Amino acid sequence: MDPMTFSIIRHRLFRIVDEAVITLKHVSGSAITNEGHDLMVSLYRADGTLLMGGVGFLHHLTSAAEACKSIIRRFEGDIHEGDIFLLNDPYTAALHTSDIYLVSPIHHEGRLVAWSACFVHVYDIGAVNPGGFAPQAPDIYTEGFSSPGIRLVAGGEMRQDVLDTILNMVRSPEMVTLDLRSMIACNNVARDRMQSLMTKYGAKEVDGACAELVNQSEDLFRARLRELPDGQWQSRQYLDVNGETARVNLTMTKKDDRLIFDFSGSDPQSPYSINCTKWASLGGLFAPLFPLLCYDITWNEGVLRPVEMIAPEGSIVNCTRPAPVSVATVGAIQSVNNAACSTIGKMLGASEKYRNQSTAVWHANHFAIFKFGRNQKGGDSIGILTETFAGAGGARSFADGVEIGGEIPNPISRMANVETVEAAFPVRYLFRRRAPDSGGPGEYRGGTGGELALVPHKAPDGGINYVISGKGSRHPMSEGLAGGYPGAPNSYVWVKAPEDGANTPVTAAGGLDAISGTQERVSWGVYPLMGRDALYVRWNGGGGHGDPIVRDPEAVRSDVAAGLVTLQSAGDIYGVALRDGAVDETETMAKRKSIRSARLQQEASE
Amino acid sequence: MSGQDRISASVAVKEGQAVCAACGHDLGPATKPWKDHAQRREIPLAQAGGQAYDTGHEGVLLRHFYCPGCAALLDTETAMAGDPALDDILAERG
Numbered sequence: 001m002d003p004m005t006f007s008i009i010r011h012r013l014f015r016i017v018d019e020a021v022i023t024l025k026h027v028s029g030s031a032i033t034n035e036g037h038d039l040m041v042s043l044y045r046a047d048g049t050l051l052m053g054g055v056g057f058l059h060h061l062t063s064a065a066e067a068c069k070s071i072i073r074r075f076e077g078d079i080h081e082g083d084i085f086l087l088n089d090p091y092t093a094a095l096h097t098s099d100i101y102l103v104s105p106i107h108h109e110g111r112l113v114a115w116s117a118c119f120v121h122v123y124d125i126g127a128v129n130p131g132g133f134a135p136q137a138p139d140i141y142t143e144g145f146s147s148p149g150i151r152l153v154a155g156g157e158m159r160q161d162v163l164d165t166i167l168n169m170v171r172s173p174e175m176v177t178l179d180l181r182s183m184i185a186c187n188n189v190a191r192d193r194m195q196s197l198m199t200k201y202g203a204k205e206v207d208g209a210c211a212e213l214v215n216q217s218e219d220l221f222r223a224r225l226r227e228l229p230d231g232q233w234q235s236r237q238y239l240d241v242n243g244e245t246a247r248v249n250l251t252m253t254k255k256d257d258r259l260i261f262d263f264s265g266s267d268p269q270s271p272y273s274i275n276c277t278k279w280a281s282l283g284g285l286f287a288p289l290f291p292l293l294c295y296d297i298t299w300n301e302g303v304l305r306p307v308e309m310i311a312p313e314g315s316i317v318n319c320t321r322p323a324p325v326s327v328a329t330v331g332a333i334q335s336v337n338n339a340a341c342s343t344i345g346k347m348l349g350a351s352e353k354y355r356n357q358s359t360a361v362w363h364a365n366h367f368a369i370f371k372f373g374r375n376q377k378g379g380d381s382i383g384i385l386t387e388t389f390a391g392a393g394g395a396r397s398f399a400d401g402v403e404i405g406g407e408i409p410n411p412i413s414r415m416a417n418v419e420t421v422e423a424a425f426p427v428r429y430l431f432r433r434r435a436p437d438s439g440g441p442g443e444y445r446g447g448t449g450g451e452l453a454l455v456p457h458k459a460p461d462g463g464i465n466y467v468i469s470g471k472g473s474r475h476p477m478s479e480g481l482a483g484g485y486p487g488a489p490n491s492y493v494w495v496k497a498p499e500d501g502a503n504t505p506v507t508a509a510g511g512l513d514a515i516s517g518t519q520e521r522v523s524w525g526v527y528p529l530m531g532r533d534a535l536y537v538r539w540n541g542g543g544g545h546g547d548p549i550v551r552d553p554e555a556v557r558s559d560v561a562a563g564l565v566t567l568q569s570a571g572d573i574y575g576v577a578l579r580d581g582a583v584d585e586t587e588t589m590a591k592r593k594s595i596r597s598a599r600l601q602q603e604a605s606e
Numbered sequence: 607m608s609g610q611d612r613i614s615a616s617v618a619v620k621e622g623q624a625v626c627a628a629c630g631h632d633l634g635p636a637t638k639p640w641k642d643h644a645q646r647r648e649i650p651l652a653q654a655g656g657q658a659y660d661t662g663h664e665g666v667l668l669r670h671f672y673c674p675g676c677a678a679l680l681d682t683e684t685a686m687a688g689d690p691a692l693d694d695i696l697a698e699r700g
Contacts, residue, residue, distance in 0.1 A: 229696055229697075230696065230697035231613075231694070231695055231696040231697050232693070232694070232695050232697070233694045234692040234693055234694060235692065236683075236684075236685075236689070236692060238666075238684065238686065240663075245686065247689075255697065346614060346694055349612070349614045349615050350612055350613050350614060350694075350696070352611065352612070355612070355615065358615070397615050435658070436658070437656040437657065437658035437659075438658055441655075473661060473663075474661055474663040474666060475666055475684055476651070476659070476666075476684050477684075479683075479684065480682050481614065481615070482614045482615035482616040482617075482680070482681065483616050483678070483679035483680055483681055483682060484682065485654065485668070485682055486668075486682070486684055488656075488658035488659055489658075489659070489661050491661070521662065538658075545615070546615060546616065547616070547678055547679040547680075548679070549679070550678075565656075566656055566657070568655070568656055568657070569655055569656035569658075572655035572656065573654070573655040573656060596676075596677040597677075599645065599647070599670070599672045599677040599679070600645065600672070600674070600677045
């Protein structure tokens with residue numbers, strides 16, 4: 001194929017995915033899709049293998065490929081133009097039940113030539129807890145509607161009986177309908193554009209370009225791997241749930257042009273819904289791999305070929321049915337993602353050529369908090385606190401992490417405006433801001449996470465309730481690199497108002513301690529936010545890079561002035577003395593010398 | 607190994623040996639866990655500095671690995687008591 005035609009077709013594939021994403025957002029009406037960008041659209045070849053990974057949550061690129069393959073197996077000989085299939089069973093391919101895949105075959109001149117697949121986190125899936133994350137679910141059977149594959153649209157016509165059956169099992173069916181229709185519109189646009197592409201260039205020519213594109217990605221990725229050092233890097237993640245701690249252990253081995261992710265030694269599957277299936281783990285490790293190692297390579301099947309995953313069956317990263325998995329995306333999947341990010345960051349840091357691509361772990365700990373209840377307009381609302389998508393950047397080998405900088409597995413993640421949330425729910429924000437000391441200290445500091453506080457406001461029922469799947473308040477999860485500290489852990493606090501009815505003024509400057517009342521930590525389950533109570537959340541910063549006591553003292557001073565680092569941490573961790581807002585160089589030198597001396601007075605290594 | 611000269615930004619490799627990138631202190635063969643030759647300190651996370659690490663939970667540790675020569679902080683790990691150190695090693699040169 002001539003390179004011009006190949007290049008044009010490649011770019012057209014990118015644009016098709018982009019246009020499909022835009023369509024999805026235009027039709028969708030939920031904040032988690034439009035504001036949080038908890039979505040994904042990708043294209044697949046006729047056999048279901050990944051052709052063009054799109055933006056959104058990258059964990060889904062490989063899982064949706066498996067969804068396509070599963071539909072091909074299940075409906076062999078009965079797949080027709082205009083069909084759309086729904087799949088959300090985690091033990092078949094999906095990550096958890098509330099992330100529904102709609103998978104559409106693309107035909108050209110009567111022949112199946114490709115697939116498009118997309119997902120959104122639907123408004124509700126009928127699990128025991130509203131919103132899809134179900135910390136109270138003991139098994140998959142209580143995590144809502146789940147299908148290993150069902151035809152939702154037949155030959156372009158909605159199967160109303162199927163749709164009605166699904167909607168009969170969920171809360172807020174009108175919103176779930178909108179979610180499903182947004183995905184149908186998205187897939188329709190992808191299909192139409194792919195058909196136009198084939199009409200213009202010919203199906204055989206386009207398929208040839210697709211095959212070449214996959215081979216090109218494989219060749220480029222293998223070449224990159226050969227440039228990186230051979231070795232073995234380890235990472236470990238702790239997930240704390242309800243007082244129990246589970247480990248995800250990873251040893252990543254790179255040899256020549258192969259990469260092996262071995263999760264042997266990870267803990268057995270949990271009674272809590274933080275588990276994930278093997279398809280989800282595969283997606284979890286590829287989510288950081290695509291952007292960190294293949295930022296200039298098309299994300300498709302070719303990138304998958306040099307990679308092997310070992311995930312022991314029955315473990316938290318390859319659980320067996322009927323283990324609950326509804327919190328997987330912020331549970332084991334995210335830990336797999338974090339561990340892979342850490343080991344890849346270490347490997348890049350060991351390369352002279354790629355050391356500046358190395359990064360500490362970004363936003364390692366989502367907090368899934370779904371508010372639900374009657375809103376100020378008398379209707380019912382369910383919705384996630386989209387601040388969980390706000391994230392924080394890990395520090396790099398040459399620069400600080402980005403404050404509230406998003407996350408690696410979703411290049412387009414973002415959070416809703418405060419006003420958007422207040423318009424949809426009977427709540428008011430007391431504050432939302434960057435959280436001091438949340439970024440992991442280092443020569444280069446991890447980006448700061450944030451903190452917020454909510455109170456009920458004009459709530460017809462006196463407030464609302466919320467489902468919280470909040471792990472990560474015990475263990476830091478955003479690991480540092482090369483001596484950098486981890487980002488600070490999350491914090492979830494229920495502030496119970498004083499019984500005497502006194503109101504203490506709350507200001508943004510005051511933070512948690514300015515909110516009057518008794519503080520009680522919460523992390524897992526369903527809780528009320530009623531009356532004059534408040535909910536406080538702090539989310540983690542990114543990991544740091546390098547030794548904190550070699551950080552430029554002026555940078556520490558600037559951080560303190562901006563409220564990103566406290567005076568206490570400036571002295572204790574960075575060894576920087578500030579006087580009247582300026583660096584005291586003499587005292588700083590003395591302080592850092594003292595820290596070094598104290599380090600060498602410790603016991604010798606084991 | 608394939609010609610690279612570092613294990614991380616803080617641990618370099620010189621003639622097959624892992625060395626402190628700051629002072630050159632020998633940390634053993636690059637193909638073996640260098641942390642065995644580092645000075646190790648293990649503290650409760652709450653004592654790591656600043657209020658943000660003081661979670662109110664016990665049992666979480668922050669490990670520091672220092673260069674015995676110059677006291678540079680070479681690596682950190684979050685850990686629970688008894689969990690092994692994380693080993694990062696380069697492969698034998700083929």
